[in-house]
Amino acid sequence: MITIPILLCFALAISLGSSQSCSSQDADVIIIGAGMAGIAAAARLQEGGINNILILEGSNRVGGRLKSAQIGGASVSLGPGWIIGRDPADPGLHPLWQIAEKCGGLRGFYQDTESLVNYDSQGDQPEESQFRWQDYENASTGAYNLVAELQQSETCDGVSVRYGLNASGWTPVTPTDNWIEWYSSDYPEGSPPENQGLCVTFGDFDQSYTNFTSPGSSGNEGLNLAYFVSDPDGYEKLVECISNNVTGGENQQTRIIFEAVVTTINWSDDCVCVTATVSGQATEYCSKYAIPTVSVGVLKAGDIAFIPELPMWKRDIINRFDMSVFIHIVMEFGEAFWDTAEQIGYIAESKGSYPIFLNHNITFQENPNVLDVIVTGDVAKRVAGQNKSTTIDEIEAILTIMYPTANVTVLDSAIGDWFSDPLFRGSFIYYAKDLQQTDFERLGEPVGNLYISGSATSVGFAGYVHGALFAGREAAEKVLLREAPTAATPGNKAENLHTSFLIVLLGALCALCY
Structure with missing residues (x-):
C-alpha cells in the first residue's frame, strides 16, 4: 500500500519536473490597449528582441485618450492638451x-x-x-x-x-x-x-x-x-508615429487587433490567456506574458474579470486610486x-x-x-x-x-467625455486622499506573468502622457529582464540542473517511505 508521504513525494516531483503552459500561443506578449503606454511597451519589447507581440485595442484607433476633433479647420484636443x-x-x-x-x-x-x-x-x-x-x-x-x-x-x-x-x-x-x-x-x-x-x-x-x-x-x-x-495632426501623432514604427516593416510580427474589448484575463506563472469580444464573438488569445494598460477606472469597475482574482493587496491598491472627470x-x-x-x-x-x-x-x-x-x-x-x-x-x-x-x-x-466611455471611465488619475506614495510602484508589480501598466504606475509622473510613456517602457523592461536568463538558449541550464537534482533527491527520499 502506498502511503500518503509517498503520494506527496510523487506529486512534488511531478510539479518540479514540469510546468503548466499554454497549449498554443498567439504571441510572446499580449498588450491590452494601444494608447501611449501600450505602444511604448511594444516599442521597448522590440528593442529588446521580442517581436511577436499582439496588441488588443478596444476602439478603432491608436492613441487612447490622445484624441482630437476637426473643428473650424483646426485639430482641437478632446483629451490631454x-x-x-x-x-x-x-x-x-x-x-x-x-x-x-x-x-x-x-x-x-x-x-x-x-x-x-x-x-x-x-x-x-x-x-x-x-x-x-x-x-x-x-x-x-x-x-x-x-x-x-x-x-x-x-x-x-x-x-x-x-x-x-x-x-x-x-x-x-x-x-x-x-x-x-x-x-x-x-x-x-x-x-x-x-x-x-x-x-x-x-x-x-x-x-x-x-x-x-x-x-x-x-x-x-x-x-x-x-x-x-x-x-x-493632433497630439495623438506621437503615438501614431511610434505605432507605425512598431507595426511597420517586413520583419515585424507585431500586430494590432482593433475593436477587441477585453472581458477576461486568465493568468498564471507560465501563461496568460485573454478573452476579448471581437466582431461580437468571444475570442481567446494566449501568450507567455500580458501587459494590461487599461485605466484604473476600468480596473476598479470590474469590467475585466481576472482568473484567479488579483491578490487582495493589489485590489486594495487599485481601489485607493480614483479617476478625474x-x-x-x-x-x-x-x-x-x-x-x-x-x-x-x-x-x-x-x-x-x-x-x-x-x-x-x-x-x-x-x-x-x-x-x-x-x-x-x-x-x-x-x-x-x-x-x-x-x-x-x-x-x-x-x-x-x-x-x-x-x-x-x-x-x-x-x-x-471619457467618464462615460467604458474603455476609460475617467480622464486621468489624480492624487486621491487615500493614496500612498508606494501605491504607484506597487500597482505595477507583476503577479504571475501579468504586468499591469499605464500612467498610474509611473512613480513621480502618474497621470501624465509622459508617465504613460515611462510606464509602458518599464513594464516591457520587466518582461525583458524575466526573459533574459532564457533568451540565449531554449532552456535555462542552471535552472534545469537544479530541478533535476531536486527530482533525484526526492526520488531517494521517497524510496525510504516503503
Whole structure:
C-alpha cells in the first residue's frame, strides 16, 4: 500500500519536473490597449528582441485618450492638451519632445496666463480687488508646510487638500473665491480639494515640473512649463508615429487587433490567456506574458474579470486610486464675438459651472472661431449624463449674458467625455486622499506573468502622457529582464540542473517511505 508521504513525494516531483503552459500561443506578449503606454511597451519589447507581440485595442484607433476633433479647420484636443514640464530653453530634455523631433515636430504654444478676462453671472467684469489670489497662494504655502509635519508624525492617511487649505487660512466665501479655487486646484487635478490627498498632492511627489528643465531654468518659479499642443495632426501623432514604427516593416510580427474589448484575463506563472469580444464573438488569445494598460477606472469597475482574482493587496491598491472627470466642450461659431484674451473666465454663483473658455481663435494659426470650454468634477459628470443639445443650450445662454449683442449660435461642436466611455471611465488619475506614495510602484508589480501598466504606475509622473510613456517602457523592461536568463538558449541550464537534482533527491527520499 502506498502511503500518503509517498503520494506527496510523487506529486512534488511531478510539479518540479514540469510546468503548466499554454497549449498554443498567439504571441510572446499580449498588450491590452494601444494608447501611449501600450505602444511604448511594444516599442521597448522590440528593442529588446521580442517581436511577436499582439496588441488588443478596444476602439478603432491608436492613441487612447490622445484624441482630437476637426473643428473650424483646426485639430482641437478632446483629451490631454499639454506637454507638462517642457522647458522652453531646452525642450529636448523632455521625453515627449524627443519623440516629437523624430516625428516631424509638434506645433504648439505656451499659454499667456496673464491673458485673462472674467465675467460674473450678471455679465459684469469684477474689480481686481475682488480676487484674493494672494490669500490662496499663502494658504497653498501653508498647506505645503503642513505636509512635513504630517509626514513626520505619520498622520497623512486620508488628509485632504481641503483640510490643508482651511488649516492655512483659506475658506472660499464668494463666487470669485470659488472661481480662484477651481482655477488653481480643481482645474489641474480634475477633482475638488475635498477628494485630493494633501500629502501626495503637496508632497513633492510630482516630478514633472522639475525633471525636464535645464540647470539655468531650475528654480525659476515664474517659468511656464505647460506647452499647449495645437498641431494640425493632433497630439495623438506621437503615438501614431511610434505605432507605425512598431507595426511597420517586413520583419515585424507585431500586430494590432482593433475593436477587441477585453472581458477576461486568465493568468498564471507560465501563461496568460485573454478573452476579448471581437466582431461580437468571444475570442481567446494566449501568450507567455500580458501587459494590461487599461485605466484604473476600468480596473476598479470590474469590467475585466481576472482568473484567479488579483491578490487582495493589489485590489486594495487599485481601489485607493480614483479617476478625474475632465471634459472639453469644443464649439465653432460663425465669428469670434468674444474678447481677444487667451482665457475667458465665467464666475457663476455655483462653483465650476462652465468656468473657463479657451480662445482658440487667437492661439491656433487657423483662426478657427473656436471656444474650448472645460468642466470638471460634479459639473462634468452632469454634462456627461445629459444630452449634448442641453449642454450647448446652457453654454449659449452663458455667452449671451457675457456678450448680449452677439449672435451666439454654435455651428459645430464636439465633447471629450471619457467618464462615460467604458474603455476609460475617467480622464486621468489624480492624487486621491487615500493614496500612498508606494501605491504607484506597487500597482505595477507583476503577479504571475501579468504586468499591469499605464500612467498610474509611473512613480513621480502618474497621470501624465509622459508617465504613460515611462510606464509602458518599464513594464516591457520587466518582461525583458524575466526573459533574459532564457533568451540565449531554449532552456535555462542552471535552472534545469537544479530541478533535476531536486527530482533525484526526492526520488531517494521517497524510496525510504516503503
